[in-house]
Amino acid sequence: MLDRTDLKQSLGDPSLLTDKAFVAGEWVGAGSGPTFPVHNPSTGAKIVDLPDLGFADARRAIDAAEEAQKAWAARTGKERAAVLRKWYDLMIAHADDLAAILTAEMGKPFAEAKGEIMYGASFIEWFAEEAKRVYGDVIPGHQPDKRIVVVKQPVGVVASITPWNFPNAMIARKVGPALAVGCAFVSKPAKQTPLSALAMAVLAERAGVPKGVLSVVTSASSSKIGEEFCSNPKVRKITFTGSTEVGRILMRQSAEQIKKTSMELGGNAPFIVFDDADLDAAVEGAMMSKYRNNGQTCVCANRIYVQAGVYDAFAEKLVAAVNKMKVGDGFEDGVTTGPLIDMAAVEKVEEHIADATGKGAKIATGGKRHALGGTFFEPTVLTGVTPAMAVTQEETFGPVAPLFRFEDEADVIAQANDTIFGLASYFYAKDMGRVWRVAEALEYGIVGINTGIISTEVAPFGGVKQSGTGREGSKYGCDDYLEIKYMCMSI
Ligand SMILES: NC(=O)C1=CN([C@@H]2O[C@H](COP(=O)(O)OP(=O)(O)OC[C@H]3O[C@@H](n4cnc5c(N)ncnc54)[C@H](OP(=O)(O)O)[C@@H]3O)[C@@H](O)[C@H]2O)C=CC1
Numbered sequence: 001m002l003d004r005t006d007l008k009q010s011l012g013d014p015s016l017l018t019d020k021a022f023v024a025g026e027w028v029g030a031g032s033g034p035t036f037p038v039h040n041p042s043t044g045a046k047i048v049d050l051p052d053l054g055f056a057d058a059r060r061a062i063d064a065a066e067e068a069q070k071a072w073a074a075r076t077g078k079e080r081a082a083v084l085r086k087w088y089d090l091m092i093a094h095a096d097d098l099a100a101i102l103t104a105e106m107g108k109p110f111a112e113a114k115g116e117i118m119y120g121a122s123f124i125e126w127f128a129e130e131a132k133r134v135y136g137d138v139i140p141g142h143q144p145d146k147r148i149v150v151v152k153q154p155v156g157v158v159a160s161i162t163p164w165n166f167p168n169a170m171i172a173r174k175v176g177p178a179l180a181v182g183c184a185f186v187s188k189p190a191k192q193t194p195l196s197a198l199a200m201a202v203l204a205e206r207a208g209v210p211k212g213v214l215s216v217v218t219s220a221s222s223s224k225i226g227e228e229f230c231s232n233p234k235v236r237k238i239t240f241t242g243s244t245e246v247g248r249i250l251m252r253q254s255a256e257q258i259k260k261t262s263m264e265l266g267g268n269a270p271f272i273v274f275d276d277a278d279l280d281a282a283v284e285g286a287m288m289s290k291y292r293n294n295g296q297t298c299v300c301a302n303r304i305y306v307q308a309g310v311y312d313a314f315a316e317k318l319v320a321a322v323n324k325m326k327v328g329d330g331f332e333d334g335v336t337t338g339p340l341i342d343m344a345a346v347e348k349v350e351e352h353i354a355d356a357t358g359k360g361a362k363i364a365t366g367g368k369r370h371a372l373g374g375t376f377f378e379p380t381v382l383t384g385v386t387p388a389m390a391v392t393q394e395e396t397f398g399p400v401a402p403l404f405r406f407e408d409e410a411d412v413i414a415q416a417n418d419t420i421f422g423l424a425s426y427f428y429a430k431d432m433g434r435v436w437r438v439a440e441a442l443e444y445g446i447v448g449i450n451t452g453i454i455s456t457e458v459a460p461f462g463g464v465k466q467s468g469t470g471r472e473g474s475k476y477g478c479d480d481y482l483e484i485k486y487m488c489m490s491i
């Protein structure tokens with residue numbers, strides 16, 4: 001439906017949709033250089049062509065960041081907080097436009113996109129507040145004449161690489177703490193969804209973020225940009241959200257210079273329903289956890305374990321709820337589920353369904369491409385899923401709910417933990433002893449207990465095992481962007 005002209009005309013502030021990158025404080029067009037297209041995944045229409053930047057542009061952004069960072073860090077926390085607060089206010093004031101741009105480039109329904117804008121903005125607000133609270137310590141001296149003071153200082157230039165599934169919020173929760181503590185930030189958004197990042201940069205500039213402190217390098221050649229980020233000694237930290245496979249590459253590349261890294265990587269979330277659970281609440285939680293963003297989040301339930309005594313009842317209620325979902329264009333009223341991001345995502349979903357049904361699982365609802373065509377896919381529930389099937393070990397990243405049957409607590413905990421991943425997990429139960437036992441036994445960074453939504457700026461988001469390192473959001477969120485220094489003084 002929406003091409004560039006339609007989208008621009010629909011915005012309250014058309015200047016939020018740009019075809020330029022933001023490098024070293026300048027808006028940079030492609031000139032005669034290469035470009036790459038950004039498409040609306042719902043319609044296939046091209047929204048815009050953007051500059052396909054390379055090594056030299058990334059280096060220019062890094063040089064400017066290094067230059068600008070010192071003066072930014074020299075400001076007081078309160079001064080940086082004021083700029084971030086203004087940025088937050090502008091994001092809220094332009095939330096409808098930011099959401100429209102997000103829906104157009106990524107496909108999620110407008111109401112969900114607006115929810116993401118509010119979620120993203122909440123990180124800017126939270127870290128604006130935290131900017132004033134980067135406290136150190138005074139440590140009692142180890143000798144009578146010694147005084148020891150601990151201070152925290154910004155790491156310096158941060159380079160960020162983020163995915164397409166949350167084009168606003170994944171950047172917001174990195175750039176918020178980085179700028180709050182006095183770092184400068186060079187962002188490389190996913191090639192499918194750079195427009196939200198650029199719209200954020202338009203507002204950052206208006207809010208008074210100084211030239212060079214924030215750049216958005218648009219590129220279809222992510223590996224080139226990644227190499228520059230990891231090999232440039234001026235970059236002190238790499239922060240990444242995306243697949244474990246790419247996280248591994250970036251960690252390997254960063255090893256040469258022992259760069260600090262934060263990695264928010266893949267998940268394989270178990271969602272466990274015990275026989276004492278409130279089944280209606282569990283179905284509601286499963287719907288939110290599984291089908292949020294059309295299953296395309298690293299915290300989406302990937303394996304749903306249901307205790308034998310409630311398995312059939314849960315499956316029936318879940319199928320009834322899934323059958324009420326409305327698939328369609330994100331700008332259409334009442335649509336709950338947009339398209340998948342691309343054909344590769346559709347093929348992965350199909351592979352997981354074919355593998356499971358080939359090994360005996362049954363399709364309870366959905367199971368195929370949607371009649372709308374393109375990358376629309378029917379929300380799907382599979383029953384009779386077993387550990388031999390690919391969905392047990394691999395993240396589907398799509399709208400497929402595989403239902404496993406289990407008998408007892410020890411067995412389901414062992415199955416839930418039998419994965420290389422450790423990001424989010426969920427369970428529904430009422431027995432308090434069980435609640436504590438299971439919550440403590442799950443080897444995950446996040447445990448949702450009787451809830452399917454765990455995302456908030458006030459809590460530390462992050463994983464264990466091969467789901468990554470570091471925490472985003474909360475009072476811990478600044479730590480990843482700070483160095484600790486102690487000063488030992490003899491008096
Ligand atoms: N943890 C999470 O939140 C996410 C997990 N995933 C998982 O990853 C799977 C694949 O999704 P995909 O989007 O391809 O995720 P990727 O990990 O490939 O992409 C995430 C980001 O990394 C960039 N990137 C890709 N390769 C490199 C590289 N060699 N060096 C530097 N940057 C790189 C991408 O850029 P560009 O897109 O421009 O090439 C994008 O900005 C999904 O099916 C899902 O399982 C995906 C997204 C988010």
Ligand SMILES: O=C(O)CCCC(=O)O
Nearest residue numbers: 165241296297298299455
């Ligand atoms: O998929 C992700 O990368 C993050 C999930 C979004 C969130 O809940 O914060």
